[in-house]
Amino acid sequence: MSHLFPTYARWDVTPVQAKGAYLTAKDGKEYLDFTSGISVCNLGHAPENVKKAVEKQLNQFWHTSNLFQIELQEEVAKQLTDASGLDLVFFGNSGAEANEAAIKLARKSTGRTKVITFVNSFHGRTFATMAATGQEKIKTGFGPMLETFEYVTMNDLDSLKAALDENTAAIMFEVIQGEGGINEGDAGFLQEAEKLAHENGSLVIIDEIQTGIGRTGKPFAFQHIGLHPDIVSVAKGIASGFPLGAIIGKSSLSDAFSAGSHGSTFGGNPVALAAAKETLSTIFNDGFLDDVTKKGEKLQSLLLEALKDEPIFKKLKGKGLMIGIELNEEAGPFLSEAREQNLLILTAGTHVIRLLPPLNVTEEEIEKAASIITGILKK
Template identity: 75%
Template sequence: MSYLFPTYARWNVTPVEAKGAWLTDKSGKKYLDFTSGISVCNLGHVPDQIKEAVEKQLGLFWHTSNLFQIELQEEVAKQLTDASGLDLVFFSNSGAEANEAAIKLARKSTGRQKIITFIDSFHGRTFATMAATGQDKIKTGFGPMLETFEYVALNDWEALQKAVDEQTAAIMFEVIQGEGGINSGEAEFLQKAQKLAQDNGSLIIIDEVQTGIGRTGKPFAFQHLGLDPDIISVAKGIASGLPLGAIVGKKELAEAFSPGSHGSTFGGNPVSLSAAKATLEMIFDDSFLKQVKENGEKLASMLEAELSSVSTVKKIKGKGMMIGIELTEEAGPYVNAAREKQLLILTAGTHVLRLLPPLNVTEEEMKQAVAILTEVIKHPVRSK
C-alpha cells in the first residue's frame, strides 16, 4: 500500500539517478527527459555549477528567518529586476504562492477586488489561484470559489473590453498558456489589453511561472511582445529544482506590501537562493539565451519536417523550448507510448503533446527525441 494521498496519476517509473537530459529508474532503464520536471530543471538534472553553489551554502547555514538581512536575497532580487526591468521582489516557495502574492498585491494596491483571467489558464491550486484558473476541472468538488474572478477567452478583444470595469484590479495572464494547451496570446491582443488596463487604473499581472527563466529564449516571455507588466510571477526554473518562487513588481506598489502585510517562513531560503543565483547567472547570459532561441527553432523545424504531413497532427506551436504538438485526438496515449520507448513528455490540455527539454539540450538529444516522437505518432501502438 501507499502512504501518500492519491493526488497524482503517477507513472510506473521510479527515478534513482539523473544527469543532464537523462533520468535512470530503479530497473536501470534510461529515459530521455523532455519534461525537465515540468519546466523546472532548465539546465538539466544536477548541473555541476548549481550543485557546487548549493553545497557551499549548505556548509554555511540553511535557514534563519526573514527577520534577518539576507545578502543572497538582495543579490537574486537584483538579478530578477535587472533581467525584467521591474524594481522589487518578494520571495515565496512556489508558483502558486507567487501568484497568491500577486493577487493580494494587486487588490491591496488598487483598492479593487475583481481580477480578469482567461479560459484555459492555470495559475495554481491554492484557493485564490484555483479561483483564478480558467479550467473547471481544477475546481471540481471544492465548493464555491472566490467570487472576484472573471474569465474571458484568450484573444477575444470584445469580451475583454466588456469585462473590464471600475472594480477591475488587474488583468492576469500567461503569454503562452502551459497547462491549457500551449496557447499563445496574440501580440496585438495583449498590447491592447495592457493599454486597456492602464487607461482603467488596473494592473497587468503576467504569470511567468512556466514561461520564464529563459524557457522561450528570453529571460521572460513578455519581453517578446514589448509588454510592460506591473507584476510578474516566477518559480519553476528559477532554482534548478530547489523550491523557490517570487513576484517582481514596480516600485510604485511598495507601499501596499509594507511590514506585516505579507510573509513566508521559508520564502527566500538561502539554500534555494544559492541555487537560484547560480542558475540565473547561467541562463540570463545573452549567448546562452541566443542558443536557446536557435535550438528551439531547430527543434520546431525538425518536428515540422517529420510530422507536418501526418493526418493526426494539426499544428506545431509554442516558442523556444516550450513546444506543443496539437493532435486531432487525445494526447495521453501518445505520452504513454513515448515513455515505453524511453522518452518522457507531457500533455497540455487534452489534445496537445508538450515538450519541455532542458534549455541546454544537445542537437543529438533533440534528434533522438524527434525520432521517437515520429515513430510514436506515425505508427501509434496504444499502451494498455
C-alpha cells in the first residue's frame, strides 16, 4: 500500500542512481534518459561542477531568510538579467510560483485584472496558474475558476484582437507550448501580439519554464524571434534539479513589487542558488548553445530520414533539444515500449512523443535514442 496520493500515473521504474544521460533503476536496469526530469536536468544528472558548488554551500549555510543580504541571489539575478536583457529578478521555488508572481506583478503594476492566455497552454497547478492554463483537463473537478482569464487561439490574430480590451493587464504565452503538444507560435503572430499588447497598455508575460535556460538553443526561446517581454518566468532547468523558479522583469515594474508586496520563505535558497550559478555559467555560453542547436538538428534529421515515409508519422515539431514527434495515433503506448528498450521518453498532449534530452547529450546517445524510437514506430 502506498502512503502517497495517486496524483501521478507512475512508471514501474525506481531510480537508485543517475549520472549524465543515464539512470539506473532498483532492478539494475540502466536507461538512457531523454526526459531530463521534464527539462530540468539540462546538464544531465549530477553534473560535477554543480555538485561541487552545492557541497561548498552546504558547508557554509543552508537557509537564513530573505530579510538578509544574500550575495548569491544578486549573482544569479545578474546572470538572468544579462542573458534576458531585462532588469530585476524575484526568486521562488517552482514554475507555478514564478507564474503566480508574474500574474500578480502584471495586475498590480497596471491596475487591471484580465490576463489573456492561449488554448493548449500550461502555466501550473496552483489556483491562479490552473485558471491561466488553456486546457480543461487541468481544471476538471475543482469548481469555478478565477474569472479574470480569457483564452484565445494561438496564431489567430482575430481572436486575440477580440479579447484585448482596456481591462487587459497582460498577454501571457509560451513561445513553444510544451505540455500542450510542442506547438510553436508563428513569429509574425507573436510579434504582432506583443505590439498590440503594448499599444493597449498591457504587459507581455512569456512563460519560459520549459523552453528557457538553453533548451531551444538560446538562453530563452523568445530570443529566436526578437520579442521584448515585460516579464519572463523561468524554473525547471535553472538549477539542475534543485527547486528554484524566478521571474525576470523590467525596472519600470519595481514599484509594484515594493517591500512586503510579495514573498517566498524558501525562494532564493542558497543551496539552490549555488546549483543555479554553476548551471547558468555553463549553459549561458555561445559555444554551448551553438552545440544545442546542432545536436537538435542532428536528432531531427535522423528521425525525419527514418520516419518520413511511415504512415504513423505526421510531422516533427520544436526547436533545439525540445522536439515533438507528432503521430497519426496516440503516443502513450510507445512510452512503455521505449522503456522496454531502456529509453525514457515523454508525451506532450495525446499524439506527440516529446524528447527532452540533456543539453550536453552526446552524438552517440542521440543516435542510440533515434534508432530505438524509429524502430518502435516502424514496428
